[in-house]
Amino acid sequence: MEIYKINDIAKLIKGNSYVGRGIVIGKSADGKKACTAYFIMGRSANSRNRIFTEKNGEVFTEPFDASKVEDPSLIIYAALRQYENNLIVTNGDQTDTVYDGLVSGKSFSEALTSREFEPDAPNFTPRISGMLTFDEGDFSYRMSILKSVDAEGSDCARYEFSYPSKAGLGHFIHTYVCDGNPIPTFQGEPERVAIDNDIDAFTEKLWNALDQDNKISLYVRYVDLATSACENRLINKNQ
Numbered sequence: 001m002e003i004y005k006i007n008d009i010a011k012l013i014k015g016n017s018y019v020g021r022g023i024v025i026g027k028s029a030d031g032k033k034a035c036t037a038y039f040i041m042g043r044s045a046n047s048r049n050r051i052f053t054e055k056n057g058e059v060f061t062e063p064f065d066a067s068k069v070e071d072p073s074l075i076i077y078a079a080l081r082q083y084e085n086n087l088i089v090t091n092g093d094q095t096d097t098v099y100d101g102l103v104s105g106k107s108f109s110e111a112l113t114s115r116e117f118e119p120d121a122p123n124f125t126p127r128i129s130g131m132l133t134f135d136e137g138d139f140s141y142r143m144s145i146l147k148s149v150d151a152e153g154s155d156c157a158r159y160e161f162s163y164p165s166k167a168g169l170g171h172f173i174h175t176y177v178c179d180g181n182p183i184p185t186f187q188g189e190p191e192r193v194a195i196d197n198d199i200d201a202f203t204e205k206l207w208n209a210l211d212q213d214n215k216i217s218l219y220v221r222y223v224d225l226a227t228s229a230c231e232n233r234l235i236n237k238n239q
Contacts, residue, residue: 006169009193010209017211018043018179020186021091023130024206025141025163026170026195032225034132034139035170035195037206038079038089039218043179046070051236052217057082059219064238074118074125080219087223090129091175092118098129108142109160116156117148122182124148128173137225139165143173147185161190170195203233 013019024037040061042048051064059080063069069076077093083102088095094115101111108131118125126147132139142162149157163171171190176183196202199222207218220233 004192006192006194008205009170009172010205012172012191012193013206013209016178018176018183018214019210020125020175020183021128022172022174023089023091023128023143024170024172024193024195025089025130025132025143026193027139027165027167028195028197028222029168030197031167033197033199034087034134034165034223034225035199035202035220036080036087036089036130036132037202037218037220038091039206039210040091040216041210041214042216043214047075048216049238050075050216051238052079052219052234054219054232054234057230059234061217064236074120080221085134087132087134087221088129089131090127092127094127094129098131108144112144112146112158112160116146117153119153121153122151124153124185125183126175126185128175128186130173132223134223134225134228139223139225141165141171143171143190145173145186151182168194199231199233203235207235 021040026035049064049068050061053060053062060078078095080089081099088098098111126145129144132141144160149155170193172193173190203220218235222231
């Protein structure tokens with residue numbers, strides 16, 4: 001068993017109709033850039049009625065057609081925000097929870113203790129979160145998943161992973177294993193994936209691998225570790 005294998009993210013996703021929402025964090029193969037990516041998928045009309053927008057360096061989910069919104073509580077949120085040298089990316093409004101926690105002096109872990117999985121029985125969608133912390137031309141990162149301990153949603157299991165950045169290596173966490181009813185939630189450690197040097201190559205690879213019917217939006221950011229310059233790519237199926 002190749003436990004240290006670095007996978008092609010397209011091969012992990014392609015042919016899987018529903019991996020839900022996903023976060024990727026890692027360092028480019030040349031060691032020069034930090035990468036983070038976030039995508040959303042959807043099966044229902046309410047979930048599919050979304051786009052990503054970017055405002056002042058922050059990324060938000062918004063309705064594509066406001067007149068068709070059924071329940072905004074779990075689909076409209078800030079997905080990516082920055083506080084000082086920390087870049088936060090999550091699949092829900094816990095982005096703001098982490099941001100507010102950092103402002104008040106809490107750590108990533110401490111901020112998330114107030115949250116749990118989404119109240120969408122019987123799926124109990126996990127809350128997945130990531131945070132890159134930049135320091136002197138490099139970065140480290142954390143990833144978290146909050147998920148139900150059982151089929152009844154009786155309590156929350158909390159898993160956190162902490163990584164140093166390594167050239168060419170990223171980690172990929174997503175909400176679901178595959179489609180189903182209820183949908184089986186992600187299990188185990190974040191998957192090890194390769195990070196391309198070129199943002200366009202990585203963006204295209206990831207977007208094209210996602211299921212054509214269920215993919216909705218993708219956002220990718222590369223940060224130059226020497227200059228802090230950012231490159232961003234945003235794709236919306238609805239636009």
